[in-house]
Amino acid sequence: MSTQLTISPSPHISADSSIPKLMYGVIIALMPAFFVSIYFYGIGALLITFTAIVSCILFEFLIQKYLLKSKISISDGSAILTGLLIAFNVPGSLPLWIVVIGSLVAIGIGKMSFGGLGSNIFNPALVGRVFMLISFPVQMTSWPKPRILDFSFTDAITGATPLALVKEGLKNGEQFHDIISKAGISYSDMFIGNLGGSLGEISALALLIGGIYLLMKKIISWHIPVSVLGTMFVFSGILWLTNKNIYADPVFHLLTGGALLGAIYMATDMVTSPMTPKGQIIFGVGIGILTILIRAFGAYPEGVSFAILIMNAFVPILNIYTKPKRFGEIKIQSKE
Amino acid sequence: MLKTFSKGGIHPPENKFSVDKAIEVLPLPQKVSIPIAQHIGAPATPVVNKNDEVKTGQIIAKSAGFVSTNIHSSVSGKVVKIDKIVESSGYKKTSVVIEVKGDEWVETIDRSLDLKKEITIEQSDIINKILDAGIVGLGGATFPSHVKLSVPKGKKAEILIINGVECEPYLTSDHRLMLEKGEEVLVGTKILMKALGVTKAIIGIENNKKDAIEHLISLSKEYDGIEVNALKVKYPQGGEKQLIQALINREVPSGGLPIDVGAVVHNVGTAYAVYEAVQKNKPLFERVVTVTGDSIQKTSNFIARIGTPVSELIEAAGGKPDDTGKIVSGGPMMGKALNSLDAPVTKGTSGILLFPENKAHRKETKPCIRCAKCVSVCPMGLEPFLLMTLTQKRLFDKVEKENALDCIECGSCSYTCPADRPLLDYIRLGKSNVSQIIRSRNKK
Numbered sequence: 001m002s003t004q005l006t007i008s009p010s011p012h013i014s015a016d017s018s019i020p021k022l023m024y025g026v027i028i029a030l031m032p033a034f035f036v037s038i039y040f041y042g043i044g045a046l047l048i049t050f051t052a053i054v055s056c057i058l059f060e061f062l063i064q065k066y067l068l069k070s071k072i073s074i075s076d077g078s079a080i081l082t083g084l085l086i087a088f089n090v091p092g093s094l095p096l097w098i099v100v101i102g103s104l105v106a107i108g109i110g111k112m113s114f115g116g117l118g119s120n121i122f123n124p125a126l127v128g129r130v131f132m133l134i135s136f137p138v139q140m141t142s143w144p145k146p147r148i149l150d151f152s153f154t155d156a157i158t159g160a161t162p163l164a165l166v167k168e169g170l171k172n173g174e175q176f177h178d179i180i181s182k183a184g185i186s187y188s189d190m191f192i193g194n195l196g197g198s199l200g201e202i203s204a205l206a207l208l209i210g211g212i213y214l215l216m217k218k219i220i221s222w223h224i225p226v227s228v229l230g231t232m233f234v235f236s237g238i239l240w241l242t243n244k245n246i247y248a249d250p251v252f253h254l255l256t257g258g259a260l261l262g263a264i265y266m267a268t269d270m271v272t273s274p275m276t277p278k279g280q281i282i283f284g285v286g287i288g289i290l291t292i293l294i295r296a297f298g299a300y301p302e303g304v305s306f307a308i309l310i311m312n313a314f315v316p317i318l319n320i321y322t323k324p325k326r327f328g329e330i331k332i333q334s335k336e
Numbered sequence: 337m338l339k340t341f342s343k344g345g346i347h348p349p350e351n352k353f354s355v356d357k358a359i360e361v362l363p364l365p366q367k368v369s370i371p372i373a374q375h376i377g378a379p380a381t382p383v384v385n386k387n388d389e390v391k392t393g394q395i396i397a398k399s400a401g402f403v404s405t406n407i408h409s410s411v412s413g414k415v416v417k418i419d420k421i422v423e424s425s426g427y428k429k430t431s432v433v434i435e436v437k438g439d440e441w442v443e444t445i446d447r448s449l450d451l452k453k454e455i456t457i458e459q460s461d462i463i464n465k466i467l468d469a470g471i472v473g474l475g476g477a478t479f480p481s482h483v484k485l486s487v488p489k490g491k492k493a494e495i496l497i498i499n500g501v502e503c504e505p506y507l508t509s510d511h512r513l514m515l516e517k518g519e520e521v522l523v524g525t526k527i528l529m530k531a532l533g534v535t536k537a538i539i540g541i542e543n544n545k546k547d548a549i550e551h552l553i554s555l556s557k558e559y560d561g562i563e564v565n566a567l568k569v570k571y572p573q574g575g576e577k578q579l580i581q582a583l584i585n586r587e588v589p590s591g592g593l594p595i596d597v598g599a600v601v602h603n604v605g606t607a608y609a610v611y612e613a614v615q616k617n618k619p620l621f622e623r624v625v626t627v628t629g630d631s632i633q634k635t636s637n638f639i640a641r642i643g644t645p646v647s648e649l650i651e652a653a654g655g656k657p658d659d660t661g662k663i664v665s666g667g668p669m670m671g672k673a674l675n676s677l678d679a680p681v682t683k684g685t686s687g688i689l690l691f692p693e694n695k696a697h698r699k700e701t702k703p704c705i706r707c708a709k710c711v712s713v714c715p716m717g718l719e720p721f722l723l724m725t726l727t728q729k730r731l732f733d734k735v736e737k738e739n740a741l742d743c744i745e746c747g748s749c750s751y752t753c754p755a756d757r758p759l760l761d762y763i764r765l766g767k768s769n770v771s772q773i774i775r776s777r778n779k780k
């Protein structure tokens with residue numbers, strides 16, 4: 001026998017899955033929302049998305065090649081996904097140079113400083129977003145009005161997100177349903193995406209389609225999205241029932257802001273979410289509660305990003321204290 | 337809804353190429369090497385010497401303790417040496433090498449193919465008969481069968497479970513056996529029931545073997561107390577604990593044995609061997625072996641004598657394809673990669689699997705992205721990623737606390753990992769260290 005045989009321990013076969021496949025799966029799931037963003041925000045959406053993706057790939061490449069001198073892993077799809085999510089979390093009129101800075105912070109501080117893919121504690125795209133929000137509050141909260149299929153470069157008329165409108169109105173002593181009816185935003189608009197907001201968060205419909213795709217492909221499990229959205233619904237519902245004038249109703253909370261984008265695509269980021277179903281549910285409930293607390297009582301109109309980042313910090317401890325139920329957990333009683 | 341186990345599990349491509357190939361008798365080899373340790377437990381003690389003439393079915397090594405069993409010659413001929421020969425583990429193990437001359441069987445063996453249904457053996461004699469015949473678990477674990485039938489004091493067997501799951505991809509030996517020797521398997525089951533003093537037995541078969549399920553269901557009508565259950569196709573359903581939970585919904589406690597929940601599990605191949613031993617007086621010296629692979633010419637199910645070199649089986653299946661890069665004894669999930677084609681078929685060899693070169697290698701390991709797929713597929717509810725990390729850091733007290741010893745080494749974690757991390761390799765390492773630590777702790 002002349003040929004060399006390979007010797008390795010079992011198993012000798014492996015599933016047809018890989019990190020790029022998972023990453024591109026999420027990217028595919030985000031495509032409906034991407035098309036909606038182009039539909040409502042035109043060329044600006046396209047430019048921001050392109051800039052964010054290219055800068056994320058470029059920064060990851062530069063850092064790996066010159067700073068870390070490690071293997072280049074930009075083809076695994078995770079930098080593209082981070083770029084896409086950064087773009088989805090900013091207004092359609094954000095100056096591109098801010099997008100580039102946000103991408104640098106996301107990749108450089110959010111991801112590579114921890115050791116790259118798999119080692120980061122916080123969701124990189126959200127690190128980038130929160131950095132931009134705090135550093136450039138004006139630009140980050142100037143929302144162009146959605147204009148269907150308008151690809152001109154004219155300065156858009158700025159509107160505000162429904163969440164910001166409500167926050168502002170409530171502060172001025174107006175009542176919730178008056179604010180909504182005055183702004184003329186219907187729930188069907190919110191569902192389709194015809195409202196002011198970050199590029200990727202506007203269309204509940206598009207995000208839900210992608211979410212179903214992710215669930216079907218088993219890229220994510222139901223635990224995090226359901227616990228985040230369920231908690232938001234219940235908690236905001238309780239507040240709303242106590243006083244319908246000063247608290248927004250639960251459906252409004254789910255359809256506006258980053259609720260769906262956060263619950264389905266950001267909180268489920270594998271690297272920064274807990275490993276066990278139990279942990280994932282606690283994590284999701286935490287995000288839901290924090291989001292509503294920030295939205296109802298905090299200074300910012302929107303709280304999903306902060307809520308996810310705060311809960312990201314609890315992931316290691318959740319991993320330690322939540323264990324899956326072991327098979328045959330009951331130890332045998334030692335007989336006499 | 338078909339029954340299955342509740343926790344984890346995977347469904348790899350089944351690739352049961354040899355499913356329609358009837359069992360063929362493999363021509364006798366010129367030489368066999370029969371290891372004296374083909375079972376879990378103490379190696380048997382050789383009772384023949386160099387130059388002895390032996391007959392087919394003659395005992396050549398005697399059980400050396402309770403957890404041990406007899407070894408028989410699988411051919412007639414002359415013992416040419418008793419020496420260390422490389423076997424499927426890759427290590428050299430003491431083996432009896434016999435040069436084949438003719439095929440003269442021990443006279444007491446009933447060589448007729450007639451089915452013998454009537455069970456005349458006394459209950460108390462069955463266990464000894466099984467030990468005499470050298471029967472071990474033929475599903476691959478090779479645990480001596482008489483030990484499993486000796487119910488410890490204070491425990492009571494309530495149900496016998498016959499494992500016809502064959503959840504490993506590629507393998508078809510049990511499937512063919514159930515189709516072609518169904519009635520014998522049922523008689524063997526009856527004998528096992530008698531040995532245990534139970535009135536109920538369930539044969540669990542995965543639903544990708546519908547013909548075997550139907551066949552056994554129709555046959556089983558004649559056999560009181562034997563039930564045939566179809567199971568959803570899910571790996572590792574052939575694991576004892578998984579199968580018990582799937583069929584009777586009882587969870588074997590961590591660190592416990594099936595008997596702790598009143599169950600005893602035997603493989604269909606074992607049931608067939610028991611039939612042959614008790615009804616035909618034939619010891620275990622041959623078994624059904626699937627020879628298969630992606631590019632093998634003629635995938636086959638052979639009945640091969642123990643000790644036959646693997647090369648002979650591959651030859652009979654059309655020869656080794658040029659692109660062969662890895663040869664596995666057993667299934668793709670739990671089998672062992674062979675380093676030599678001279679390795680003999682042993683009692684635990686359920687299949688010989690040839691992988692082409694392009695499927696012989698592992699993929700490059702990438703960083704863990706904490707996707708938790710390993711946690712969700714683990715049938716024992718463990719956290720493979722954690723056990724790997726803890727082992728890498730040599731934190732063996734934590735490895736123990738995280739129930740590493742519960743791991744059944746099914747390989748679902750490594751199979752499913754998108755970062756191709758060698759999770760099971762590290763868990764094995766962790767387990768062996770933990771076992772060592774426990775042993776030395778118990779000595780004190």
